Amino acid sequence: MRGLRYPFLTLLLLIVCALPTGCGRDGGGRVAPASPPDLLVIGIDSADWNLLDPMIAEGRLPRLAAFRAQSASGRMKTFVPLEKSPLLWASICTGVGPEVHGVASFLGESGRKAPTGSAWYAPAIWDMIGAAGQSTAVSGMWTTYPARPIDGVMVSDYLPYGRERSVPLARLVYPDSLSARVVACRVDPDSLRARDLARFLPPGADVAALEAAYPRQLRNLREFWAADLGYLNVARLLKDVADFDLFFFYLRGPDMMSHSFHHYLKDDPASPRNDPAELAAFREILPLYYDWVDEAVGEVLSWFPPDRQAVILSDHGFFGPRPNGRGTVEHSEWGIFLVRSPLYEAGAVIDRIELLDICPTFLSLLGLPPAKDMPGAILAQGLTDAGRRHVKQMEKHRVPSYMELCPVEGAEAGLDPAVGEEIRKQLRSLGYIN
Ligand SMILES: [Zn+2]
Incomplete structure (x- = not known):
């Protein structure tokens, strides 16, 4: 597969340079590549306007609110019937559905053989832009263990696991030269102090007493936040490693927190889980977690x-x-x-966004055309005049396919069975697997 990179790259560059926005002319009249537009992506698993809007109306989530004012935004329609996050994020990153990319479920629980780790059956955005010479930093994304070679850095989603091992899991990170520094970013859930956790609990709460009364809930809070804090540390590291063309930061904690704590938001007296003291302890924990997410963002x-x-x-x-x-x-x-770009009007509302439109839109933002075998469209609402011209060109010049950039199947990871069980236990506790 790798052998096809060169002809593909040449073809892609010819196409992109034929586009009005793809290349500039220097003073001598020669065609010189314009500096490629860069893109930051922040993924917040399970974020929902129904929770965020009332918080913003109260004056909370100030960074997200400010970003929204600079952006065109809307609600994004995901796959129905509702699916699990690994399948959805792989579809976001590849622009094709699970029948093509093959990431169907957790840990291969499906009829079809799961792709080997991060070598999905379709190229991801980092493979596509890598072929055009653009680099990516991606960390924490689902189904990226073992990390595989990309043009840039891949920090797999297994970083929080296997902390008890004397030697860290192999291939947590590509390139391996960054492994020690990345592993040092990990946060041990037990290292979080009561005064750190207090921000998610009622004012003046006795954290130790709550931990004794509700060990499962506090354990979840510790584990989910520690994982997010670890990946925030990773991002702090990666921002200084290089100026990546695509910087992809992802937080899984909001979804894990939602599965564990959302029911406390709905004051349902019929629920046996909601005894008054328990309800008082955890009613606000999810919005308080989003306050932290806002700080991280x-x-x-x-x-x-x-x-x-x-x-x-x-x-x-x-x-x-x-x-x-x-x-x-x-x-x-x-x-x-939400998208902030000179191609989109600040404050515009986009009322038609489907999950498979996201990858073509990422490519367009990075100055590259989508492929004809991607079912989605570049978001075409809320565009500026320059954006309209750009999107028209990108749609007109779709490449036939990026599929030849599909990664070669990686070596079997030789996953530590104890780590596999640790992950299954966490997914089971969330009702994700049986
Ligand atoms: Zn979920």
Whole structure:
């Protein structure tokens, strides 16, 4: 597969340079590549306007609110029937559905053989832009263990696991030269102090007493936040490694927190789980977690110039418990999507965004055309005049396919069975698997 990179790259560059926005002319009249537009992506798993809007109306989530004012935004329609996050994020990153990319479920629980780790059956955005000479930093994304070679850095989603091992799992990070520094970014859930956790609990709460009374809930809070804090540390590291063309930061914690705590938001006296003391302890924990998410988002945004193109998105929304069970039925079909770019009008509302439109839109923002075998379209609402011209060209010059950039199947990871069980246990506790 790799052998095809060169002809493909040549073809792609010819196409892109034929586009009015793809190349500039220097003073001598020669065609010189314009500096490629960069893109920051912040993924917040399960973020839902139904939770965020009332918080913003109260004056909370100031960084997200400010970013929204600079962006075109709307709600994003995810796949129905509702699906799990690994499948959805792989679809976001490849622009094709699970029947093509093959990421169907957790840990290969499906009839079809799961792709080997991060070598999905379709190329991801980092493979596509890598072929055009653009680099990516991606961390924490689902189904990226073992990390595989890309043009840039891949920090797999297994970083939080296997902390008890004397030697870290192999291939947590590509390139391996960054492994020690990345592993040092990990946060041990037990290292979080009571005064750190207090921000998610009622004012003046006795954290130790709550931890004794509700060990499962506090354990979840510790683990989910520690994982997010670890990936925030990773992002702090990667921002100084290089100026990547695509910087992809992802937080899984909001979805995990939602599965564990969303039911406390709905004051349902019929629920046996909601005894008054328990309800009082955890009623606000999810909005308080989003206050932290807002701080993290603000920090990541602050590393880049204020005119850096940026997208904030989720893969689905969150409805909360329904009578027919837990897991994906708690998801809602409406996620969030915001794009800040000179191609889109600040403050515009986009009312038609579907999940498979996201990858073509990422490519367009990075100055590359989508492929004809991608079912989605570049978002065409809320465009500026320059944006309209650009999107028209990108749609007109779609490449036939990026599929030849599909990664070669990686070596079997030789996953530590104890780590596999640790992950299954966490997914089971969320109702994600049986
Ligand atoms: Zn979920």
